[in-house]
Amino acid sequence: MSILQVKDVTKRFGTFNALKGVTMEVNKGEVYGFIGPNGAGKSTTIRILLGILQASGGEATIFGKDVWKEAVEIHKHIAYVPGDVNLWPNLTGGEVIDLLLKLRGVNPSISRREELIERFKLDPSKKCRTYSKGNRQKVALVAAFSSDSDLYILDEPTSGLDPLMERVFQECVLEAKAQGKSVLLSSHILSEVERLCDRVAIIREGEIIEAGTLDELRHLTRTILTVKTKEPLTLNGVKGVHDVEEKDGELVFHVDTEELDRVMKLVSEKGIVKLESAPPTLEDLFMRHYEGAEG
Ligand code: ADP
Ligand code: MG
Numbered sequence: 001m002s003i004l005q006v007k008d009v010t011k012r013f014g015t016f017n018a019l020k021g022v023t024m025e026v027n028k029g030e031v032y033g034f035i036g037p038n039g040a041g042k043s044t045t046i047r048i049l050l051g052i053l054q055a056s057g058g059e060a061t062i063f064g065k066d067v068w069k070e071a072v073e074i075h076k077h078i079a080y081v082p083g084d085v086n087l088w089p090n091l092t093g094g095e096v097i098d099l100l101l102k103l104r105g106v107n108p109s110i111s112r113r114e115e116l117i118e119r120f121k122l123d124p125s126k127k128c129r130t131y132s133k134g135n136r137q138k139v140a141l142v143a144a145f146s147s148d149s150d151l152y153i154l155d156e157p158t159s160g161l162d163p164l165m166e167r168v169f170q171e172c173v174l175e176a177k178a179q180g181k182s183v184l185l186s187s188h189i190l191s192e193v194e195r196l197c198d199r200v201a202i203i204r205e206g207e208i209i210e211a212g213t214l215d216e217l218r219h220l221t222r223t224i225l226t227v228k229t230k231e232p233l234t235l236n237g238v239k240g241v242h243d244v245e246e247k248d249g250e251l252v253f254h255v256d257t258e259e260l261d262r263v264m265k266l267v268s269e270k271g272i273v274k275l276e277s278a279p280p281t282l283e284d285l286f287m288r289h290y291e292g293a294e295g
Protein backbone atom coordinates (compact mmCIF):
# COMPACT_ATOMS: atom_id res chain seq x y z
CA MET A 1 0.00 0.00 0.00
CA SER A 2 1.33 3.38 -0.99
CA ILE A 3 1.72 5.94 1.81
CA LEU A 4 3.44 8.72 -0.06
CA GLN A 5 3.28 9.55 -3.74
CA VAL A 6 5.20 12.18 -5.63
CA LYS A 7 4.47 12.57 -9.31
CA ASP A 8 6.35 14.88 -11.68
CA VAL A 9 6.86 17.46 -8.97
CA THR A 10 8.69 20.58 -10.09
CA LYS A 11 9.88 23.55 -8.10
CA ARG A 12 11.20 26.83 -9.43
CA PHE A 13 12.88 29.48 -7.32
CA GLY A 14 12.71 32.48 -9.64
CA THR A 15 14.33 31.23 -12.83
CA PHE A 16 16.13 28.38 -11.10
CA ASN A 17 14.62 24.91 -11.51
CA ALA A 18 15.36 23.21 -8.20
CA LEU A 19 13.15 20.18 -8.98
CA LYS A 20 12.69 19.07 -12.56
CA GLY A 21 9.97 16.45 -12.25
CA VAL A 22 10.53 14.26 -9.20
CA THR A 23 8.55 11.03 -9.00
CA MET A 24 8.67 8.54 -6.16
CA GLU A 25 6.50 6.36 -4.01
CA VAL A 26 6.90 5.08 -0.46
CA ASN A 27 4.93 2.04 0.64
CA LYS A 28 3.62 1.14 4.06
CA GLY A 29 6.23 -0.54 6.23
CA GLU A 30 9.06 0.60 4.00
CA VAL A 31 12.25 2.51 4.74
CA TYR A 32 12.89 4.61 1.65
CA GLY A 33 16.26 6.23 1.13
CA PHE A 34 16.39 9.59 -0.58
CA ILE A 35 19.99 10.06 -1.55
CA GLY A 36 21.83 12.88 -3.22
CA PRO A 37 24.64 15.37 -2.76
CA ASN A 38 24.18 18.76 -1.17
CA GLY A 39 22.01 21.01 -3.29
CA ALA A 40 20.38 18.11 -5.19
CA GLY A 41 16.86 18.98 -4.04
CA LYS A 42 16.21 16.63 -1.11
CA SER A 43 15.13 19.28 1.37
CA THR A 44 13.10 21.12 -1.25
CA THR A 45 11.19 17.90 -2.01
CA ILE A 46 10.73 17.25 1.69
CA ARG A 47 9.52 20.79 2.38
CA ILE A 48 6.96 20.34 -0.36
CA LEU A 49 5.87 17.08 1.27
CA LEU A 50 5.50 18.91 4.58
CA GLY A 51 3.35 21.59 2.95
CA ILE A 52 5.88 24.29 3.82
CA LEU A 53 6.67 25.02 0.17
CA GLN A 54 4.20 24.90 -2.68
CA ALA A 55 5.26 22.86 -5.69
CA SER A 56 5.38 24.67 -9.03
CA GLY A 57 3.88 21.63 -10.74
CA GLY A 58 3.02 17.97 -10.31
CA GLU A 59 1.23 16.12 -7.56
CA ALA A 60 2.25 15.04 -4.09
CA THR A 61 0.11 13.13 -1.64
CA ILE A 62 0.63 11.54 1.76
CA PHE A 63 -1.99 9.03 2.95
CA GLY A 64 -3.79 9.92 -0.29
CA LYS A 65 -4.16 13.54 0.80
CA ASP A 66 -2.81 16.58 -1.01
CA VAL A 67 0.30 17.77 0.83
CA TRP A 68 -0.42 21.46 0.25
CA LYS A 69 -4.18 21.57 0.85
CA GLU A 70 -4.53 18.94 3.53
CA ALA A 71 -1.40 19.54 5.60
CA VAL A 72 -3.33 19.70 8.89
CA GLU A 73 -4.72 16.20 8.51
CA ILE A 74 -1.42 14.81 7.28
CA HIS A 75 0.62 16.29 10.11
CA LYS A 76 -1.41 14.40 12.71
CA HIS A 77 0.22 11.22 11.49
CA ILE A 78 3.74 12.20 10.51
CA ALA A 79 6.89 13.09 12.39
CA TYR A 80 9.62 15.23 10.87
CA VAL A 81 13.24 15.70 11.81
CA PRO A 82 15.33 18.24 9.88
CA GLY A 83 19.09 18.14 9.55
CA ASP A 84 19.55 21.37 11.38
CA VAL A 85 17.35 21.50 14.42
CA ASN A 86 16.59 24.90 15.94
CA LEU A 87 15.20 24.85 19.45
CA TRP A 88 13.89 27.28 22.05
CA PRO A 89 17.15 28.43 23.68
CA ASN A 90 15.64 29.04 27.10
CA LEU A 91 13.74 25.76 27.45
CA THR A 92 15.30 22.51 28.57
CA GLY A 93 15.61 19.57 26.20
CA GLY A 94 12.89 17.75 28.10
CA GLU A 95 10.53 20.71 27.86
CA VAL A 96 11.13 21.00 24.14
CA ILE A 97 10.46 17.29 23.59
CA ASP A 98 7.10 17.69 25.34
CA LEU A 99 6.36 20.89 23.47
CA LEU A 100 7.15 19.37 20.08
CA LEU A 101 4.86 16.46 20.86
CA LYS A 102 2.07 18.73 22.07
CA LEU A 103 2.35 21.03 19.07
CA ARG A 104 1.79 18.04 16.88
CA GLY A 105 -1.17 17.00 18.97
CA VAL A 106 0.08 13.48 19.48
CA ASN A 107 -0.11 11.50 22.66
CA PRO A 108 3.45 10.86 23.70
CA SER A 109 4.23 7.55 25.23
CA ILE A 110 5.99 8.57 28.45
CA SER A 111 7.85 5.30 28.84
CA ARG A 112 9.00 5.45 25.23
CA ARG A 113 10.18 9.05 25.74
CA GLU A 114 12.19 8.05 28.83
CA GLU A 115 13.61 5.03 27.08
CA LEU A 116 14.75 7.10 24.09
CA ILE A 117 16.32 9.82 26.27
CA GLU A 118 18.29 7.06 27.95
CA ARG A 119 19.30 5.35 24.73
CA PHE A 120 20.38 8.59 23.06
CA LYS A 121 22.21 9.60 26.25
CA LEU A 122 20.55 12.99 26.29
CA ASP A 123 20.52 15.13 29.41
CA PRO A 124 16.98 16.58 29.21
CA SER A 125 17.50 18.95 32.13
CA LYS A 126 19.86 21.27 30.26
CA LYS A 127 18.73 24.41 28.46
CA CYS A 128 18.76 24.06 24.72
CA ARG A 129 21.12 26.99 24.28
CA THR A 130 23.86 24.86 25.88
CA TYR A 131 23.32 21.92 23.51
CA SER A 132 25.74 20.98 20.76
CA LYS A 133 24.36 20.35 17.30
CA GLY A 134 24.33 16.62 18.02
CA ASN A 135 22.29 17.14 21.18
CA ARG A 136 19.75 19.30 19.32
CA GLN A 137 19.39 16.48 16.79
CA LYS A 138 18.81 14.07 19.66
CA VAL A 139 16.00 16.24 21.05
CA ALA A 140 14.21 16.17 17.69
CA LEU A 141 14.82 12.45 17.25
CA VAL A 142 13.50 11.59 20.72
CA ALA A 143 10.38 13.67 20.05
CA ALA A 144 9.89 12.05 16.66
CA PHE A 145 10.38 8.47 17.76
CA SER A 146 8.27 8.81 20.89
CA SER A 147 5.35 9.95 18.77
CA ASP A 148 3.28 7.16 17.34
CA SER A 149 3.41 8.33 13.73
CA ASP A 150 2.64 6.41 10.58
CA LEU A 151 5.31 8.13 8.52
CA TYR A 152 8.66 9.49 9.67
CA ILE A 153 10.18 12.09 7.38
CA LEU A 154 13.83 12.42 8.28
CA ASP A 155 15.96 14.94 6.39
CA GLU A 156 19.63 14.16 7.06
CA PRO A 157 18.70 13.58 10.70
CA THR A 158 22.03 12.26 11.93
CA SER A 159 24.29 15.17 11.06
CA GLY A 160 26.30 15.86 14.20
CA LEU A 161 25.64 12.48 15.83
CA ASP A 162 28.61 10.35 16.76
CA PRO A 163 28.81 6.77 15.40
CA LEU A 164 27.43 5.24 18.59
CA MET A 165 24.36 7.46 18.46
CA GLU A 166 24.06 6.87 14.75
CA ARG A 167 23.67 3.21 15.68
CA VAL A 168 20.90 4.05 18.16
CA PHE A 169 19.21 6.05 15.42
CA GLN A 170 19.40 3.09 13.05
CA GLU A 171 17.82 0.84 15.66
CA CYS A 172 14.97 3.32 16.07
CA VAL A 173 14.32 3.32 12.34
CA LEU A 174 14.26 -0.47 12.25
CA GLU A 175 11.93 -0.59 15.25
CA ALA A 176 9.53 1.78 13.49
CA LYS A 177 9.69 -0.39 10.41
CA ALA A 178 9.04 -3.52 12.47
CA GLN A 179 5.83 -1.87 13.64
CA GLY A 180 4.71 -1.34 10.06
CA LYS A 181 5.58 2.36 9.99
CA SER A 182 7.06 4.02 6.94
CA VAL A 183 10.21 6.09 6.84
CA LEU A 184 11.52 8.55 4.26
CA LEU A 185 15.16 9.06 5.06
CA SER A 186 17.33 11.51 3.18
CA SER A 187 21.10 11.52 3.23
CA HIS A 188 24.07 12.61 1.20
CA ILE A 189 26.00 9.63 2.57
CA LEU A 190 24.71 6.50 1.03
CA SER A 191 26.59 3.98 3.15
CA GLU A 192 24.91 5.52 6.19
CA VAL A 193 21.43 4.54 5.05
CA GLU A 194 22.24 1.58 2.85
CA ARG A 195 21.64 -1.03 5.53
CA LEU A 196 18.33 0.53 6.56
CA CYS A 197 16.60 1.08 3.27
CA ASP A 198 14.40 -1.27 1.32
CA ARG A 199 14.51 0.99 -1.70
CA VAL A 200 16.36 4.14 -2.58
CA ALA A 201 15.97 6.99 -5.02
CA ILE A 202 19.06 8.88 -6.05
CA ILE A 203 18.52 12.54 -6.82
CA ARG A 204 20.91 14.81 -8.62
CA GLU A 205 20.32 18.40 -9.73
CA GLY A 206 16.59 18.11 -9.17
CA GLU A 207 16.15 14.83 -11.02
CA ILE A 208 15.85 11.25 -9.84
CA ILE A 209 18.59 9.44 -11.72
CA GLU A 210 18.21 5.97 -10.23
CA ALA A 211 15.58 4.30 -8.10
CA GLY A 212 14.94 0.77 -6.98
CA THR A 213 15.75 -1.87 -4.44
CA LEU A 214 19.33 -2.21 -3.33
CA ASP A 215 19.53 -5.47 -5.26
CA GLU A 216 18.31 -3.78 -8.40
CA LEU A 217 20.93 -1.07 -8.06
CA ARG A 218 23.73 -3.37 -7.06
CA HIS A 219 24.40 -4.45 -10.65
CA LEU A 220 25.63 -0.91 -11.19
CA THR A 221 28.28 -1.32 -8.53
CA ARG A 222 31.83 -2.56 -8.58
CA THR A 223 33.61 -5.04 -6.35
CA ILE A 224 37.18 -4.26 -5.34
CA LEU A 225 39.53 -7.24 -5.53
CA THR A 226 43.08 -7.79 -4.35
CA VAL A 227 44.67 -10.91 -5.85
CA LYS A 228 47.99 -12.63 -6.00
CA THR A 229 48.49 -15.39 -8.54
CA LYS A 230 51.16 -18.04 -9.21
CA GLU A 231 51.49 -17.07 -12.85
CA PRO A 232 51.51 -13.47 -14.03
CA LEU A 233 48.05 -12.05 -14.51
CA THR A 234 47.26 -9.25 -16.96
CA LEU A 235 43.89 -7.62 -16.76
CA ASN A 236 44.44 -4.54 -18.84
CA GLY A 237 41.74 -4.32 -21.48
CA VAL A 238 39.55 -7.02 -19.88
CA LYS A 239 35.89 -6.08 -20.07
CA GLY A 240 34.43 -4.96 -16.74
CA VAL A 241 37.83 -4.43 -15.08
CA HIS A 242 38.87 -0.94 -14.01
CA ASP A 243 41.58 0.89 -12.12
CA VAL A 244 44.17 -1.91 -12.13
CA GLU A 245 47.11 -1.21 -9.85
CA GLU A 246 50.06 -3.34 -8.90
CA LYS A 247 51.23 -3.28 -5.30
CA ASP A 248 53.92 -5.55 -3.85
CA GLY A 249 53.30 -8.24 -6.44
CA GLU A 250 49.54 -8.10 -5.92
CA LEU A 251 46.91 -6.71 -8.25
CA VAL A 252 44.25 -4.40 -6.90
CA PHE A 253 41.36 -3.67 -9.27
CA HIS A 254 37.66 -2.93 -9.55
CA VAL A 255 35.26 -5.26 -11.34
CA ASP A 256 31.74 -4.49 -12.49
CA THR A 257 29.80 -6.79 -10.18
CA GLU A 258 27.90 -8.29 -13.09
CA GLU A 259 31.21 -9.32 -14.73
CA LEU A 260 32.60 -10.86 -11.56
CA ASP A 261 32.09 -14.49 -12.54
CA ARG A 262 33.85 -14.14 -15.88
CA VAL A 263 36.76 -12.17 -14.42
CA MET A 264 37.21 -14.64 -11.56
CA LYS A 265 37.60 -17.45 -14.09
CA LEU A 266 40.46 -15.54 -15.75
CA VAL A 267 42.06 -14.98 -12.36
CA SER A 268 41.75 -18.56 -11.18
CA GLU A 269 43.41 -19.88 -14.38
CA LYS A 270 46.58 -18.22 -13.13
CA GLY A 271 46.45 -20.02 -9.78
CA ILE A 272 45.15 -17.97 -6.89
CA VAL A 273 47.58 -17.53 -4.00
CA LYS A 274 45.69 -14.77 -2.23
CA LEU A 275 42.26 -13.23 -2.72
CA GLU A 276 40.49 -10.43 -0.91
CA SER A 277 37.33 -8.70 -1.93
CA ALA A 278 35.62 -5.60 -0.63
CA PRO A 279 31.86 -5.85 -0.96
CA PRO A 280 30.29 -3.53 -3.47
CA THR A 281 28.64 -0.55 -1.91
CA LEU A 282 26.25 1.86 -3.46
CA GLU A 283 28.59 4.60 -2.36
CA ASP A 284 30.74 3.61 -5.27
CA LEU A 285 27.87 3.81 -7.72
CA PHE A 286 26.97 7.09 -6.20
CA MET A 287 30.46 8.49 -6.58
CA ARG A 288 30.61 7.57 -10.24
CA HIS A 289 27.24 9.12 -10.88
CA TYR A 290 28.09 12.31 -9.13
CA GLU A 291 31.66 12.85 -10.00
CA GLY A 292 31.48 11.48 -13.49
CA ALA A 293 34.67 9.49 -12.84
CA GLU A 294 35.18 7.00 -15.64
CA GLY A 295 37.07 3.83 -14.97
P1 ADP B 1 19.55 19.35 -0.62
O1 ADP B 1 18.61 19.28 0.53
O2 ADP B 1 19.53 18.13 -1.49
O3 ADP B 1 20.95 19.67 -0.17
P2 ADP B 1 17.99 21.66 -1.35
O4 ADP B 1 16.66 21.08 -1.65
O5 ADP B 1 18.17 22.34 -0.05
O6 ADP B 1 19.13 20.55 -1.57
O7 ADP B 1 18.35 22.71 -2.49
C1 ADP B 1 18.21 22.41 -3.87
C2 ADP B 1 18.59 23.62 -4.68
O8 ADP B 1 17.60 24.63 -4.54
C3 ADP B 1 19.90 24.25 -4.26
O9 ADP B 1 20.57 24.70 -5.40
C4 ADP B 1 19.46 25.40 -3.40
O10 ADP B 1 20.41 26.44 -3.42
C5 ADP B 1 18.17 25.83 -4.06
N1 ADP B 1 17.21 26.43 -3.10
C6 ADP B 1 16.68 25.81 -2.02
N2 ADP B 1 15.82 26.63 -1.39
C7 ADP B 1 15.82 27.79 -2.07
C8 ADP B 1 15.13 29.06 -1.93
N3 ADP B 1 14.26 29.25 -0.94
N4 ADP B 1 15.40 30.01 -2.83
C9 ADP B 1 16.24 29.80 -3.85
N5 ADP B 1 16.91 28.65 -4.06
C10 ADP B 1 16.72 27.66 -3.18
MG1 MG C 1 18.98 19.38 2.54
